[in-house]
Amino acid sequence: MLKVLVAESETPEEREARREHTGKSSGESYAATLDQMMPGVKITRIAPADEDARTYTPEGLAEYDGVFLTGSPLHVYDDTPAVRRQLAFMRAVFASGTPSFGSCAGLQVAVAAAGGTVRKMPDRLEAGIARRIVATAEGRDHPLLAGRTPAWDAPAIHGDEVEELPEGGTLLAGNGSTRVQAAEIRHDGGVFWGVQYHPELSLAEIATALRRQKDGLVGAGLARDQADVEAQADLLDALDSDPGSRPLRWRLGVDAAFAEADGRRIELGNFIRALVLPRHAARSAPATP
Template identity: 30%
Template sequence: MAGVPRDLASEAVVILDYGSQYTQLITRRCRELLIFSEVVPGDTDLARIAKESPRVVILSGGPNSVHVAGAPKVPDGLFDYCREHNVPVLGICYGMQLMVQTLGGTVSCAFEAEGGEYGRTTIATKNSRLFPLETWPAAEQTVWMSHGDEATALPDGFTAVAHSPKGTIVAIENPKIGFYGLQYHPEVMHTEKGTETLRHFLYAISGLTGTWSMKNVYEEQLKAIQAKVGTEDHVICALSGGVDSAVAATIVHKAIGDRLHCVFVDNGLLRYKEQERVMATFNEHLHLPVTCVDASERMLTRLKGMDDPEGKRKAIGELFIRIFEDFAKKLEVEVGHKPKFLVQGTLYPDVIESCPPPGTDLKHSHKIKSHHNVGGLPEDLQFELIEPLRWLFKDEVRKIGALLEVPRAFLSRHPFPGPGLAVRILGDVTEGNALEVLRHADEIYTNTIREFGLYDEIWQAFAVFLPVKSVGVQGDQRTHSHVIALRAVTSGDGMTADWYPFDGKFLKEVSSRICNKVKSVNRVVYDITSKPPGTIEWE
């Protein structure tokens, strides 16, 4: 929990990650229940865990079998530590199997018998500490299964308190030592009483009270920023025009006042009239001191010839820092102090997807992409980072923004990536007129969404320039023109997402408008891929 103010982590849940695709949902559910939670590697050193004084430990699911050589194990001494310090433990799926095996029980391969269990299953629960039927809604519930191994003999002191229709043990408990296990996934929405189960475990069993609130986060961050910056140092803030950096800037401005100097960089990769609109928003609504730096030529020169997504993100991240370094030198002359702090609107999903980024140790997770503000930072960074939102999800940031009275119209803006249109043009962004084509197509798409009254129903919507051309017929003539893909998703936090189900009338209208108004486009396609398996952005 490095970097998290201690008061915020006073009821910390440490989640040991064993590679489940649902691990981050456990984090989300805990926070929704007002409990701070953080993910660390499943086999991290016990001293690392003990340092955080966790109130609860959760073992996540994972794709491995406990019988496979090299499969992740619990940290040596973890269960002894938890017993000694009265720390309740909940094992989920693979986590439950690890608990059973480590404590002397037996885990068998279900495929050798009747096969594994996947998808929705109705389980029967017994009156128990985990499922107190006098207050529990029902003895049966539908849950989401995903396992090939199963517990066939429990460690001493454990009792099976739920079974699947074929007799598989799907919930276990040992209330005397505070250890519990679920063979299903309570964190996914397909488990109908999953949130109630987690709430009961965290509050009734573990004795937590719920101290994680956005008001507390804001107040603690103010204290932390003031303590870090002191009374004389000046701070630079990288403003992107999005919600995250604006909220981060507002918090820092509340903490240190006019010693904050915001910089908005026009990197040549912005949307249609983005610079004008963003600067107007800052001046008219947020009242933040902002300097606009035009670095479009410098950025596009740096990106010329680059088509690798990771390469583009890293190049953009590094150049952003160089621009801020140049700004800092000029600022030093003006204020007499060299700014040594840089504010970024980094979010927890940025950290997770850039894994393993500097300063974190989420080694069981795979790097999805290097966010320019995390994995794209240069090794010779001259600034100390201030990232007040680093442990938050997008919806949590919006809640803090509402507390700070950031205008709702600004808070409801769809996310826009720091690398801008560079990650929405597949390939070299400087080739031909790709940027102009994409800007116009994206503007038409966004305006059509607003016209149909759909903007607030969608988490994020944007156009993508594809590196292909297709044959078409326009004006009774054969054309060989560009293809634009449209993307729109719904989500709660950006970690998972579903594609938005536009009706045929909308798709027909937006396709017609783009093809008629953007001269070099003759084909429009719609992306119907969820996350996972895809990411929200194409690069």
């Protein structure tokens, strides 16, 4: 049976707060998406940043076909026990050789664990829609971005960003707001593919995140007032309910690749096909006498 691990870095309090507003924690959202994309997969959800979290060894992690790291409010540049536990977990993932994928804070955790740096965005947040993401020369031929058009939009909400990729990191895509929107990291025998945006989330979940952070969005100058945030969130909710609506796509300035779930999930699907399924096939193959 295909086995994957979903690691969320939210604290217990943050998980409960997200459940209250969205109905799911970040890990539960990820697991629901993966269950749709890989019917029959066995998904184990863990929280490595928690104080009472189990410590995973590289040998234990090698039993999985893939590891997925969720987004969260975690700031990996803060030297806290929760951050140290999360980074130690990611280093064990690299050492295990199990392929891993992360979005938003998941990308940032992998970068920091491999020796790169993450910072608070110097200018403003990127919230709702990451616009005009463009592949680098390396990214145009990379399997993570197979099927992407020359420029695309994606759901996003973050105030931190990758400052410098580690040794073994390859920049695959960026945009005018954030230089590192997609990257590959090869470190200690492992390979990680990650994006700064959120291929795993529905547009309704992004709308809820905007409403939860409306004071910060107004303070950052992205919206004139809370009503602006509510209006944008309402449009995203409406498009979530009716992804084929041409008027809604026009008002938001997006295309089918953003409006429809399959378009938003391209990177996740590419990771599963390119790295997770081949690993599962190799692990399941009969031993050679």
